[in-house]
Every structure is written in structure tokens, then in C-alpha cells.
Amino acid sequence: MASYYDYDDGVSHYGATGEVGPPSGLEHTGYSDTDLLDVADAEKPRLLLMGLRRSGKSSIERVVFHKMSPNETLFVESTTKIEKDDIISFIDFQIWDFPGQLDFFDPAFDSEMIFGQCGALVFVIDAQDDYLEALQRLYMTVTRAHKVNPNISFEVFIHKVDGLSDDHKIETQRDIHQRISDELSDAQLDNIHLSFYLTSIYDHSIYEAFSKVIQKLIPQLPTLENLLNILCSNSGIEKAFLFDVLSKIYIATDSSPVDMQSYELCSDMIDVILDVSSIYGISDKDSPSSTSTPTSPTADGDAHALIRLNNGMVLYLREVNQHLALVCLLREDNFEKQGLIDYNFRCFREAILEVFELRRKGYSNGNGAADESRSTGKAYGTVEESDWNRRRAG
Numbered sequence: 001m002a003s004y005y006d007y008d009d010g011v012s013h014y015g016a017t018g019e020v021g022p023p024s025g026l027e028h029t030g031y032s033d034t035d036l037l038d039v040a041d042a043e044k045p046r047l048l049l050m051g052l053r054r055s056g057k058s059s060i061e062r063v064v065f066h067k068m069s070p071n072e073t074l075f076v077e078s079t080t081k082i083e084k085d086d087i088i089s090f091i092d093f094q095i096w097d098f099p100g101q102l103d104f105f106d107p108a109f110d111s112e113m114i115f116g117q118c119g120a121l122v123f124v125i126d127a128q129d130d131y132l133e134a135l136q137r138l139y140m141t142v143t144r145a146h147k148v149n150p151n152i153s154f155e156v157f158i159h160k161v162d163g164l165s166d167d168h169k170i171e172t173q174r175d176i177h178q179r180i181s182d183e184l185s186d187a188q189l190d191n192i193h194l195s196f197y198l199t200s201i202y203d204h205s206i207y208e209a210f211s212k213v214i215q216k217l218i219p220q221l222p223t224l225e226n227l228l229n230i231l232c233s234n235s236g237i238e239k240a241f242l243f244d245v246l247s248k249i250y251i252a253t254d255s256s257p258v259d260m261q262s263y264e265l266c267s268d269m270i271d272v273i274l275d276v277s278s279i280y281g282i283s284d285k286d287s288p289s290s291t292s293t294p295t296s297p298t299a300d301g302d303a304h305a306l307i308r309l310n311n312g313m314v315l316y317l318r319e320v321n322q323h324l325a326l327v328c329l330l331r332e333d334n335f336e337k338q339g340l341i342d343y344n345f346r347c348f349r350e351a352i353l354e355v356f357e358l359r360r361k362g363y364s365n366g367n368g369a370a371d372e373s374r375s376t377g378k379a380y381g382t383v384e385e386s387d388w389n390r391r392r393a394g
């Protein structure tokens with residue numbers, strides 16, 4: 001049975017009742033110093049968080065992956081060393097949070113090692129501040145990283161936009177895009193592609209942006225989208241999201257356009273279910289079949305929930321496995337055939353598990369997938385609980 005879990009730092013986390021230490025889903029190693037890289041770290045896909053001091057890098061990481069409330073980030077201390085964070089969830093990767101005052105010309109700065117296995121580089125710009133210096137740093141970072149590893153995807157978060165009017169947001173994004181594109185084009189580096197996102201930790205925009213960043217690291221994305229499309233068209237579902245429950249990042253959605261309101265509703269539903277199940281659900285110890293420490297909201301790993309909205313729509317959540325949940329939005333009329341929807345969901349779940357099972361086998365046999373992961377920085381999801389336990393023990 002899952003519950004919110006309090007670390008010493010008072011941050012709420014999703015984990016298993018009665019566990020001592022970090023919850024099974026999310027572990028913060030909090031170690032520093034690049035010299036201590038071990039082999040396992042070197043193999044994990046890496047996501048770098050860079051930007052000037054106080055731009056909001058650590059806050060983003062804490063809010064998205066450690067459930068810190070946005071207001072608490074006011075007290076986050078400045079990062080002085082590279083902080084690595086193992087995200088052991090459905091998406092198994094490492095986040096490296098860099099200090100703002102990073103010096104690229106320091107001989108200790110090993111570009112090859114840092115950018116070599118990087119899948120994505122997220123550069124955070126404080127939109128409430130003068131951003132000219134940040135743009136210079138962005139240019140320097142992108143050109144250096146691209147030289148070492150041309151496969152990195154560059155993601156620019158134009159951050160703290162909660163303090164800006166809608167017009168100002170658009171104008172800032174346009175200006176930043178224009179300036180950096182001009183600089184890259186002057187240096188004949190037009191082949192470097194940057195993606196821009198308007199973000200704030202005070203709303204869902206940061207989750208939405210991170211979802212898109214992470215999706216680029218998931219090689220199975222087209223298959224997942226296809227499966228979701230098939231599910232939606234055969235079950236009368238208007239919109240479906242496949243969520244990583246721990247982070248509330250959606251790892252895939254069907255191909256109909258994402259509208260922010262539907263996304264927010266589906267994402268909020270996960271919070272509601274976790275909160276309710278942590279208070280009223282069956283505890284892990286109560287379950288006779290309980291042998292391990294599942295992060296599933298129910299003992300049998302088959303959680304589902306339904307919320308009827310006052311506009312004739314229904315929100316329906318089904319647990320896929322301990323890390324993933326499907327949340328969909330459909331018309332109440334279509335929900336009359338719930339049996340059909342549930343049957344289709346079971347087929348969908350089997351297909352998803354098969355996709356990742358194949359990948360996992362490739363990964364653990366070392367027959368190509370792992371090598372591919374190392375060179376592209378892609379994240380390989382796995383589904384077997386035993387596998388998770390093995391990794392945690394390691």
C-alpha cells in the first residue's frame with residue numbers, strides 16, 4: 001500500500017508504508033563530485049540542468065521529482081557542486097544539477113565526460129531577470145556540448161513566467177528565440193536545434209515541459225502513441241495520458257492535440273488518488289500476498305478510479321503497473337460500455353508490458369540496447385518489480 005512519505009527534509013514523497021529510508025520509487029543520492037562516477041552511473045542516460053545562478057534549476061528538480069511545494073523552494077540553498085540525482089522510476093535516468101557559476105575554462109571541467117552520455121540538456125533562463133548574460137552562457141554551453149555530442153537534445157526553459165503577462169511571455173520567447181538563432185546562424189551552426197518552453201513551478205507548465213523533454217529520451221514513444229491511439233479509437237476515449245505516477249510526467253499521449261486543461265485535470269486526478277489511497281487504502285502489511293514493497297496504490301496492483309465531472313465527461317484512471325497509470329477523459333455516454341473499455345485496457349496493458357519486457361531483455365543481455373543507450377543517452381524503461389528491487393539493492 002502506498003503512502004506519502006516524509007524524508008528528514010520534510011518533503012513528501014510517494015513510497016511504501018513502513019519503509020525505512022528513501023521510498024522505493026524515488027531515491028535522492030545527493031552525492032556530488034564528478035570524480036566519483038562509477039560504472040553504473042556512466043551507463044545511465046543523463047539529463048543536465050544548466051543555467052545562471054538563481055535561475056531556478058534546483059527548484060525545478062525538487063518540485064518535479066521530490067514533490068517539494070513551490071513555496072518551499074524559496075529556502076533552497078545555492079548549488080555549489082554538481083549534484084546528481086538518480087531517478088529510479090519508470091524512467092530510469094540521472095539528473096545532474098549544475099551550479100550557476102560553472103566555469104567552462106576550469107581545467108577540472110571535463111566536457112567529454114559531462115556531455116558524452118548526455119541525452120538532454122535543459123538550460124534554464126530566468127524570464128523575470130535581464131537575460132542577455134544568460135543568452136551568452138546558453139550559446140557557450142550549446143556550442144561546447146554539441147561539439148562533444150551532436151545527439152544531445154537542447155531544451156530551453158524560459159522560466160518563472162508566472163510573473164509575466166501573457167503578451168510579455170510571448171514577446172520574451174520570441175526575443176530569446178530570435179537572439180540565440182541569430183548567434184548560432186552567425187557562427188554557421190544552424191544545424192543545432194533548440195526547443196523552447198515557457199515554464200513555472202507554480203503551475204503545470206513545468207510538468208508539461210518536462211514530459212516533452214523526457215519523451216524524447218524514450219525510444220518506444222511511437223509504439224506507445226500507437227497503442228494509445230488504438231485504445232482511444234476502440235473505446236470512445238477523447239484523450240488518454242500514460243503517466244509516470246511518481247513524477248506526474250506523462251510519458252506518452254494519443255495523437256489528438258494536448259489541451260492544458262485536460263492535462264491538468266488528469267494530472268490532478270493522480271494526486272487525488274494517491275492522497276485518498278494513502279489515507280484509506282489497504283496497507284501493505286494487511287495484504288496476505290504482500291512480499292515486497294510495491295509502490296502501487298493497491299495491494300493487488302490493480303487500482304482504478306472514476307470521477308464524473310459536471311460537464312458530462314468522465315475521468316477514468318487505471319493502474320498499468322507500479323510506476324505507470326493510464327488516465328483518460330471520455331464522455332459519460334461512452335462510459336456506459338465500461339466492460340468493453342476495461343477489456344481494451346487489459347489488452348493495452350499487456351501490449352505495453354510486452355514492449356518494455358522486450359526492451360528489458362535486450363538491455364540486460366547487453367545485446368545492443370545497452371550499447372545504444374550509452375551512445376544516444378536514451379532512457380530504457382523496465383517493468384519487472386524484481387528488476388527494480390535488484391537495482392535498488394545494487
Ligand SMILES: Nc1nc2c(ncn2[C@@H]2O[C@H](COP(=O)(O)OP(=O)(O)OP(=O)(O)O)[C@@H](O)[C@H]2O)c(=O)[nH]1
Nearest residue numbers: 054055056057058059073074078079100160200201
Ligand atoms: N516566481 C518564481 N520563482 C521561482 C521559480 N522557480 C524557482 N524560483 C525561485 O528562484 C530562486 C532560485 O531558485 P534555485 O532553484 O535556488 O536556483 P538555482 O538555479 O538552482 O540556483 P544556483 O543553485 O545558485 O545555481 C528561489 O527563490 C526559487 O523560489 C518559478 O517558477 N517562479
